[in-house]
Amino acid sequence: MYHSLEITILNAENLHMNKNLIKKNAFVSLQFDSSNEICYSTKEISEECGGVSCPSWNEKFIIEVPLNAMFIIADVKCKSSWGNIRSVGMARIPVSDLYVQDQVQFLSYRLWDNKVRRNGVINISVRVKGLENSSPATGIPVVEDVPLLL
Template sequence: MANTPSCRLEVTAISGEDLRINGRPIKNNAFVTVKADSHGSPSLHGSTKPDALGESYPHWDEKLHVDLPEGSRYLVGEVRRRSSSAGDRLVGTACIPVSDFIYTPKNHLHFLSYRLRDAEGLRNGIINISVRVTASSGSSPSVPDFGVPADREKMHGTVTGVPVWYPNRYES
């Protein structure tokens, strides 16, 4: 699959909550990187400036521009802490499903919050972001064209739904 951008995103890293390293609240210098799921290919990413004063509740309010390759399923948001002695340390990672924001009109702003997981997979704070699709190339990532036709004379549209599988309670 080609790693060509299908759309451009504006991701605003707003803030973090209850960030810790080894169970201790972070004192300062937390920053965010955001990159697209790239199917094994190198991925460009954006990064905020470290928050010097936010402690374990940093505030960035910084816009990052990320190219989303066609076929990407999620964005990866990482919160790290910059230290002169230990270098950059991972605080937590959040996988942000593309389906949470891609099937809406261009320039629609989504405010989203995700639980961060540390390197061992344990809960480690929350990241608050906003996402906006600013441009798309090729086939537009718009609302998918599926559904059951409605009474067109009255509704002038289509009824859509998501198939849901319910287990048969009579199966063993």
């Protein structure tokens, strides 16, 4: 079983790489703490976002969160001018923060670089889609009241 969440990666603020503000060539990958695989990834921003010094994605994902997951890890990465991809900031988002039924939440999380220094903020929105079964439900069928014939 799993929970379905609609997560929108909005933007990031104050991202730096080598003491320079990151305005383009950035993307976000999402994975669960219970898995080493990257589950979802935004498109790479190839242009500056209208003169604003923050990468903006505004990408929506419907993700299936396993019941044993405690965190969703958002990793902001950037492609350098040499073509290398580096992680510039990571946030561990507690899954328990995300479960508010019938409501859209706008949340911000501090990003930390690989030297455990603050490196910006990521902004997301979340809406709970529901609890889903990965296998069909089983049980006793309901029978209408049928009068007994004696």
